[in-house]
Amino acid sequence: MSGSTAASLPASQPRYVLVAQALIQDIENGRYAVGGLLPPELELCAQFSVSRHTMREAIRKLQEQGLIVRRRGVGTRVKAARPASRYVLSAATISDLLPYVKDTRLVTSKATAIIADAALSTRIGCKHSQRWLRVSGFRFAGTGKLPMALTEIYINPAFSGIQWLIGTLKVPVYTLIEQQFGERVVEVRQEIRAAKIAAKDAKRLSVETGTAGLVITRHYLGSNGRVLEITVNLHPADRFSYLSSLRLHVPATPLE
Amino acid sequence: MSGSTAASLPASQPRYVLVAQALIQDIENGRYAVGGLLPPELELCAQFSVSRHTMREAIRKLQEQGLIVRRRGVGTRVKAARPASRYVLSAATISDLLPYVKDTRLVTSKATAIIADAALSTRIGCKHSQRWLRVSGFRFAGTGKLPMALTEIYINPAFSGIQWLIGTLKVPVYTLIEQQFGERVVEVRQEIRAAKIAAKDAKRLSVETGTAGLVITRHYLGSNGRVLEITVNLHPADRFSYLSSLRLHVPATPLE
DNA sequence: CGCTATTTGTGCGTATGTATC
């Protein structure tokens, strides 16, 4: 009998946790095969010398991790030897995922048609000699006077006829694209890194040269994988931090 | 037993489900305020005329949806009126979302029991005078010789008996906790910001003082919202960047 | 500071309902 170790320990941990661990161990060891059935509750109760209540609590632990599937009248089937956990960014809208689009305003001055040279294409990760509509500006939080970021936006020239781009923007540019061209953002790829703020940018942000800054580069992709826009944001270290919350997504409990 | 109420009800739904729905309704209606406490279990048992077992099953339903947080000796606090939305999400495994856990190794030397002073508690975002088991070390990528990060880990003292913590770690500490204590990470909150690397840390990382660095602070939460572990990673700017891809996903409406 | 009351956590026993084979 292998399960005896768990039950005999007076153990700092609750009994049902020990039993659960023993069961998981037994599954990993192959004593209970994936796809096979676990012994019935009462039999397990006897093996581990615990009450049915405690055993069910232990089994529930396995269930929470998606290791087993239970069906009344049938039994408890082993589904996997290891939890297949999926963590997700929980958010209601895309702007919750990209923290600072909300309650901020972007002030832009002019848009310029450009062609990416070698330096730019490596910096923003696009093909060489790619055409873009370039807009730059400052992003302000709430009623703040100091900008929270220096922003560059590279818009796919397919949308060069875009309206309301210059001035004070309270909605993201991709929203303008969606509204005016019906093209929806399906994927956002972002890179976050640290960098020293160069003299020119430092001056515009009113910080000292050499200060640390956070650089966030985002590619917004449409439904067919086309890059709709690229944004580059440079944040002074003390004016911004990037927060996110990843939640474990558990597939809904099996309905009968 | 005399014919119990449970037996007399043909019950379209189990009793604990009905009770859970009623409780959720009461929260939505504002009878129980968000941030406030629910009545104690026994009181609710009396109100609904159910056993404590049934009531706990009902309460567990609310807990699974993240609507409440329970603390022994305190009570059941209402956290939200609606389950956290799973509307827009980026699906990925945890090691995809937390890029560097894979293919890296963490080298630790010793663990120390500490109590958070004012400075530390604000730095890592915990309560003052909170106890922690502190471990620090270096994280290396692949076969690299230079560390990609300076890492500090603060472990909930409930897990101070944790094994295999010192040396070269190829799995995350939360995996150790999960394996050894059966406590699962349900949510990860992370903050990313930029900072200048201080002299002491610069030396240990073999970079020049004043270089820009990326600081990633993560709180790993268990099923009851308890903080299992906090990690602080300091990355030299040129040795690390944080990549992520957020996909738009439309889930099937749960509506159990 | 220790004590007590409160509240949730853990654990046991038992009985009955219901789906599956």
Place this chain on the structure above:
DNA sequence: GGATACATACGCACAAATAGC
């Protein structure tokens, strides 16, 4: 129908954490 197995539900007792006196 009968046997099996999980699901639901009642009861009780004590442990552990917390808050307040």
